[in-house]
Amino acid sequence: MHRSRLAGFIIDCKNADLQSAAEFWSGALGMEARALPGEEGDKYVRLVDPRERLLIEVQSVSHESRVHLDIETDDVEAEVRRLEQLGAKKVQQVNTWWVMEAPTGQRFCVVRAKGPAFASEARTWK
């Protein structure tokens, strides 16, 4: 038995100056941009959702620009197996998370639970 939920989405920006990219998306979505500490801050800027609905980040990447979804879980391996049974495919393991590809073509990530609402909102899978 494990749990998962939609954690949020990451705005991947190809070869972007991270601060400029975050400034655009902060203004466009009307959300404050917040620097992250340590190494995480070199690649990601948090956009603060005032209602804490979702975790939203701007990321500088080397691949094409896109928006990708993150699914958070208390058991990454079990969630990856569940998603494989639904038709998704493993693409690559990166640090503690898995990049997967949906049968409809989009890449998404399965990450360790970190959103504030995980405990109250995650679905339980048996």
Added chain:
Amino acid sequence: MHRSRLAGFIIDCKNADLQSAAEFWSGALGMEARALPGEEGDKYVRLVDPRERLLIEVQSVSHESRVHLDIETDDVEAEVRRLEQLGAKKVQQVNTWWVMEAPTGQRFCVVRAKGPAFASEARTWK
């Protein structure tokens, strides 16, 4: 003076069988898939966010699969001008909405306000 907010996101699926695509994403995100009435139902399936955080839909499209964000507003033309000033470009007007491209490369849409939380959550721009 007008208002806008992040309405949600659309999961664009290239040449997809809409029901199969919606079934995958419904299962992956743990959200109920709900058919939409009329012509809208030919192209979109709603994924019901139990907390009504965001409007999430699966769409069958002819372009490459991706995830795109929707910004909702009570004044589409004013919001498009605001976003142009931030660096976005108009791509195409479709029915009542505009497709735009961010300076970081992602396409997104500016749509008429329709989310349940618009009145309480939208930012006001002067």
